Amino acid sequence: MPVAPPRAASGPLPSRGLLGRSRELKALRADIERAGLDTLSGRKSPRSRVLLIAGRPGCGRTALAEELLRTLSCTYPDGVLRARLSGPGGVPVPTGDVARGLLTALGATVPAGSDDDEPAEVLRAELAARRAVLLLDDAPGADHVEPLLPDAPDCLVVVVSEGPLTGIPDVRPCTLGGLDGAAAVALLTRFTGPVRVTVDPRSADAVVEECGGQPAALVLAGGWLAARPKASVSDLRTALRAVPLPDELPVGERPLRRAFHLAHDALAPSAARTLRLLALAPPGLVDAHTASALAGCTPDTAAATLVDLTALGLLHQEADEPDGDDGPSSPGVAAGPRYRLPGCLAAWTGELLRTHERPAEVQLARARMLERTVRLLQSCRGSGEPSGSPARERAAGLPYALRFPSRAAAAAWLRRRRAALLDAARLAVSDGELDTLDRRLIATLVRALMAHEGPDAAAGDLYALHELVLEVAERRGLGREKAAALLNLADLDGGAGRTEAALARYRGALEAARSAGDAVATGRALESLGGTYSELGDWQRAADWYGRALELRLSRGETVDAARLHGRIGGAHGRAGRWPEALKEWRAAARTSRRLGDLAGQARAAAEVARAWERSGRPEEALRTSLEALHTARGAGDVPLEAGLQLRIADLLDGLGDPAAARLHRAAGEQLLQDHPK
Numbered sequence: 001m002p003v004a005p006p007r008a009a010s011g012p013l014p015s016r017g018l019l020g021r022s023r024e025l026k027a028l029r030a031d032i033e034r035a036g037l038d039t040l041s042g043r044k045s046p047r048s049r050v051l052l053i054a055g056r057p058g059c060g061r062t063a064l065a066e067e068l069l070r071t072l073s074c075t076y077p078d079g080v081l082r083a084r085l086s087g088p089g090g091v092p093v094p095t096g097d098v099a100r101g102l103l104t105a106l107g108a109t110v111p112a113g114s115d116d117d118e119p120a121e122v123l124r125a126e127l128a129a130r131r132a133v134l135l136l137d138d139a140p141g142a143d144h145v146e147p148l149l150p151d152a153p154d155c156l157v158v159v160v161s162e163g164p165l166t167g168i169p170d171v172r173p174c175t176l177g178g179l180d181g182a183a184a185v186a187l188l189t190r191f192t193g194p195v196r197v198t199v200d201p202r203s204a205d206a207v208v209e210e211c212g213g214q215p216a217a218l219v220l221a222g223g224w225l226a227a228r229p230k231a232s233v234s235d236l237r238t239a240l241r242a243v244p245l246p247d248e249l250p251v252g253e254r255p256l257r258r259a260f261h262l263a264h265d266a267l268a269p270s271a272a273r274t275l276r277l278l279a280l281a282p283p284g285l286v287d288a289h290t291a292s293a294l295a296g297c298t299p300d301t302a303a304a305t306l307v308d309l310t311a312l313g314l315l316h317q318e319a320d321e322p323d324g325d326d327g328p329s330s331p332g333v334a335a336g337p338r339y340r341l342p343g344c345l346a347a348w349t350g351e352l353l354r355t356h357e358r359p360a361e362v363q364l365a366r367a368r369m370l371e372r373t374v375r376l377l378q379s380c381r382g383s384g385e386p387s388g389s390p391a392r393e394r395a396a397g398l399p400y401a402l403r404f405p406s407r408a409a410a411a412a413w414l415r416r417r418r419a420a421l422l423d424a425a426r427l428a429v430s431d432g433e434l435d436t437l438d439r440r441l442i443a444t445l446v447r448a449l450m451a452h453e454g455p456d457a458a459a460g461d462l463y464a465l466h467e468l469v470l471e472v473a474e475r476r477g478l479g480r481e482k483a484a485a486l487l488n489l490a491d492l493d494g495g496a497g498r499t500e501a502a503l504a505r506y507r508g509a510l511e512a513a514r515s516a517g518d519a520v521a522t523g524r525a526l527e528s529l530g531g532t533y534s535e536l537g538d539w540q541r542a543a544d545w546y547g548r549a550l551e552l553r554l555s556r557g558e559t560v561d562a563a564r565l566h567g568r569i570g571g572a573h574g575r576a577g578r579w580p581e582a583l584k585e586w587r588a589a590a591r592t593s594r595r596l597g598d599l600a601g602q603a604r605a606a607a608e609v610a611r612a613w614e615r616s617g618r619p620e621e622a623l624r625t626s627l628e629a630l631h632t633a634r635g636a637g638d639v640p641l642e643a644g645l646q647l648r649i650a651d652l653l654d655g656l657g658d659p660a661a662a663r664l665h666r667a668a669g670e671q672l673l674q675d676h677p678k
Contacts, residue, residue, distance in 0.1 A: 018067045019215075020183025021060065024174050028053075028068050031172035032156060048127075048134070048155040050145075052165055055176035057344035058216035058256040061160045062137055064176065068158065069133055076156065078132035081105055085145070086138035087423075088284035088346035095147050099123045100460050101419050102134075102148075110460030112492045113467075113501075119460075120147040128152045136160070138343055142167045178213020181205065187215060188233075191222025196233050203233040210240045212255035216313070216344055220259035223312035224266055260348055263312055270295070274305050275314055276357060277365050279350040282423035284341040285318070289402075293372035294365045299401055306339050315339040338416075363433060370428055370437040373421070376413075377444040379403055383410035384451030391447070411452045421445055422461060429468045435476055442469055463492045479516025483509045487524055494532060503532055523552050523561070530568065539576035543569050563592035563601055570608060574615070583612035599636035603629050607645055614652065623652045643672035 018025070028051055051068075055061045069080050083098045099119035100110045108126045111118045127134070127150035139145050139161040146168055149157055165171050179187065185204050189197050197204045211217035225236045243258045243265075264272055277294040278286050286294075292302035309315045318338040341349060353362065375398060382395020383404045395403065404410040414421075425445060428438030442465050449458035466488040473482035490505030506529045513521035530545035550565040570585030586608040593601035606629035614622035626649050633642040646669030653662035 018060075018063060019187050020179040021064050021067070021176075024064060024176065025068060025071070028064075028172075028174055029071070031174075032072075034172075048150050048152050048157045050149065050157045050159060050165070050168060050171045052159050052161060052171050052173040053176065054161055054163060054173055056162060056214075056252055058214045058342075059176045059178065060215035061176050063215065064174075065135055065137070065158050065160050069135060072133060072156070076131050076133045078130040080133045080135060082135045082137065083148075084137045084283070084343075086140055086343070088279070088282075088341060088343060089350065090138075090140075090343075090347065092140045092144055095120055095144060097422075098144075099148060103460075104415075104418060109457070112459035112496050113463040113489065113498070117147070123148065124150045124152075127155055130155060132156075133158065139165070141165070178211075179208075179215060179218070180213070181208060184208040184211070184213045184218055187218045188222050188225075191219075191226040192233065196225070200233045203237050206237045207233060207240065210237060210255060211259055212252075214255050216342065217255045217259040219313035220256075220263045223314070224259075224263050227266070227312065256344060257348060260314075260345055263314055264352065267312075270297075271305050271308060273357070274302070275309055276349060276353040277362075278315075278341050279346065279353045280362070280366055280369060281341070282420055282427050284343070284346050285338055285417075285420045286315075286341070287336050287338050289336075289372055289376060290369060293368040296365070296368060303336065306337075310339060314341075314345065316342055366428075366431070367434055367437060370424070370434060370441055373424055374437070374440050374444050375402055377421070377441070377448045380410045380414050381444065381448040381451045383407050384448065391451075407452075414448055414452055418461070422464060425465060425468055429471055432475065435472050439469065439472060439481070459492055459495065463489065466492070479512050480518050480521065483513035483516060483518055483521040483525070486512060487521060487528065490528060494528075494535070499532060499536060503529065506532060519552065519556060523549055523558075526552065527565070527568075530572070534568075534572060534575075537575075539572045543572040543576075543581075546572060559592060559596055560598075563589050563596065563598070563605075566592060567605060567608065570612070574608075574612065579612050579616045583609060583616065586612055599632055600638050600641075603632040603636050603638055603641055606632060607641060607648075610645075610648070619652055619655055623649065623656065626652065639672055639676045640678075643669045643676070645669075646672065 031051055032049060053061045053065050073080070081102050083102055085093055085098060087093060096115060096117075096119045099122070102123055103110045103119060103126065106123075106126055108122065111122055130152065131154040134148070134150065134155060134157045136145055136148065136157065137160045139159050141161070141163065142165040145157075145159055145161075145165055149168070159165060159171075164173065178184070185197060185201075185208060188204060188207060207221060208218070211221055221236055221240060224239070225231055225233070228235075239262055240258055243261050245254055245258060249257060264275065267275065274291060274295045274297075278284070278291065280294060281290050286306065288299045288303035288306060291306055292299045295302060295305070297305075306315060310317050316339065318340055357365075378391075379395045379398050379402045382389075382391045382393075384407055385391040385395075404413065422445075425438060425442050428434055428441060431438075446462060446465050449461055455462070466485050469481060470485035470489065472478070473485055486505045486509035490502045490509060493499075493505055494502035506525050510522060510525035510529070513519075513525055526545055526549035530542045530549060533539075533542035533545060546565055546569045550562060550569065553559075553561040553565060566585045566589035570582045570589060573579070573582035573585060586605050590602050590605035590609055593599075593605055606625055610622045610625035610629055613619075613625055626645055630642060630645045630649065633645060646665045650662040650666035650669065653659070653665065
């Protein structure tokens with residue numbers, strides 16, 4: 001009959017110090033020091049040393065890797081970088097996403113919108129001058145590892161995989177099987193205590209055999225026994241053998257599956273349901289808030305359930321750094337311990353979810369999780385906004401448990417959960433049934449990233465999020481959202497130097513905006529096309545697109561924007577040497593600014609009119625217009641423009657044969673620059 005673990009036992013797992021792997025650990029340490037093939041041939045190795053820990057999921061390969069890294073912490077002063085190359089369902093993570101995550105952990109700039117190759121190249125360059133360890137867990141194969149290997153002989157790469165890394169030279173493999181009998185019994189004893197094993201050693205050996213010596217299976221079996229103080233080891237053996245298994249299940253998977261189903265079926269119904277729903281959490285990473293949203297219970301109840309599941313070996317608690325100046329123990333912090341569903345159990349947990357939960361309940365749980373994530377992101381964003389801002393005020397109105405005590409705590413939460421948040425957005429979009437919620441999630445995540453990191457640092461993630469918005473907009477036929485997503489992507493493409501890609505995006509945005517009747521997006525697309533052609537030096541096309549944007553602004557009575565666009569058209573004509581056309585546009589800009597009462601804009605436009613007269617061979621007109629612009633600049637209080645005009649007037653007077661007046665204006669300009677340095 002299902003039972004809940006006793007509350008007294010609801011603490012962390014018993015000490016998980018490594019058992020029975022001392023020989024493997026010693027061999028791995030020796031492999032680090034051993035000369036490689038390049039060294040033996042007299043050359044310095046061009047790449048990092050690669051160690052492979054191979055074995056079936058559940059054999060303790062990640063635990064061995066972590067123990068190795070713990071013993072090396074003093075040897076690699078630049079620290080340890082960790083990445084999982086497979087998702088909970090075993091689906092490979094794109095190399096570009098892995099590289100971007102590692103670059104974020106390094107605090108390096110992440111390329112926006114690039115293919116998989118560019119982030120990997122940037123990562124290798126970042127690691128080239130470091131002495132660090134790179135742990136690549138759950139690697140699907142050599143193709144996913146090779147692009148990430150740094151060209152840094154002083155770095156070490158530890159790969160955890162089920163099979164070999166064929167094609168990567170000089171890999172040092174360490175293949176794990178089950179624990180030896182003594183170590184396996186010792187692991188079981190950690191849960192049962194010595195008495196039950198001592199009085200029935202044969203049953204203990206039989207349990208080890210049923211578990212195939214696999215640490216993960218032994219932990220689950222030991223957790224089952226620890227929750228039943230009156231049960232014997234013989235009862236555990238009987239219970240394990242009674243678990244039915246599919247005939248087609250491979251022999252190597254039978255021990256862990258048997259132990260997993262034994263542990264799951266023994267849970268109280270509410271705990272079992274919570275465990276199954278955790279399969280929905282991306283990427284198998286949960287905290288009390290995520291679990292409470294999935295299960296529809298309070299955060300306190302969810303937190304207790306997570307501790308219980310961890311005590312049974314069904315979850316692993318993640319190591320966490322403090323949340324900035326105010327740590328996770330501070331009242332009201334929307335943070336706390338994080339737990340991960342072990343990769344070796346993720347697929348079976350998802351299988352139980354599909355067989356035990358109705359689709360409507362699963363969808364409702366997913367919606368609750370997304371809604372809770374949106375509220376946490378609103379709180380995070382608000383903590384990054386200035387005091388008194390609307391976002392800050394809205395965050396203050398959220399429940400106390402969802403608030404952050406400081407900007408530093410919110411930024412730390414966002415940094416550590418960044419990958420999970422991006423995965424949540426991707427999964428929500430791929431699901432296709434919760435597009436209203438996933439659009440809110442993406443929009444709030446974009447704002448949170450902008451508030452805490454700014455557009456440059458967050459560019460890589462922003463690009464991925466705008467691509468998701470575009471996917472939803474195209475699927476749902478949302479013209480305005482499609483236009484906005486294309487404009488944002490084009491801006492990021494242009495900022496990354498991908499000008500042709502930016503042009504294509506802007507044209508797509510223009511088409512989508514016109515189809516949706518979105519005049520604002522249409523104007524922005526037209527103007528952006530003009531700006532992009534300006535960057536390419538194609539001044540004729542730049543002026544043409546700016547002209548189309550101007551027509552739209554004038555038709556809508558947007559005079560301020562019209563003045564600015566007159567100036568941009570004039571600038572494009574001037575760069576092309578078409579000074580009569582430039583003169584016409586700058587004069588229009590000056591007139592429009594004057595009607596608006598914009599003295600600063602009028603002064604700048606008049607200064608450009610003067611320059612156009614000068615380039616057209618009309619120095620007298622240039623001087624007259626410059627003097628008018630000087631008077632307007634003084635009225636506007638634009639000192640830098642006033643100084644520049646004084647110097648230009650001096651040059652014009654020199655050319656017109658009035659050196660005395662020129663000296664006066666030049667002296668005035670130089671004095672202004674001296675009194676008001678930049």
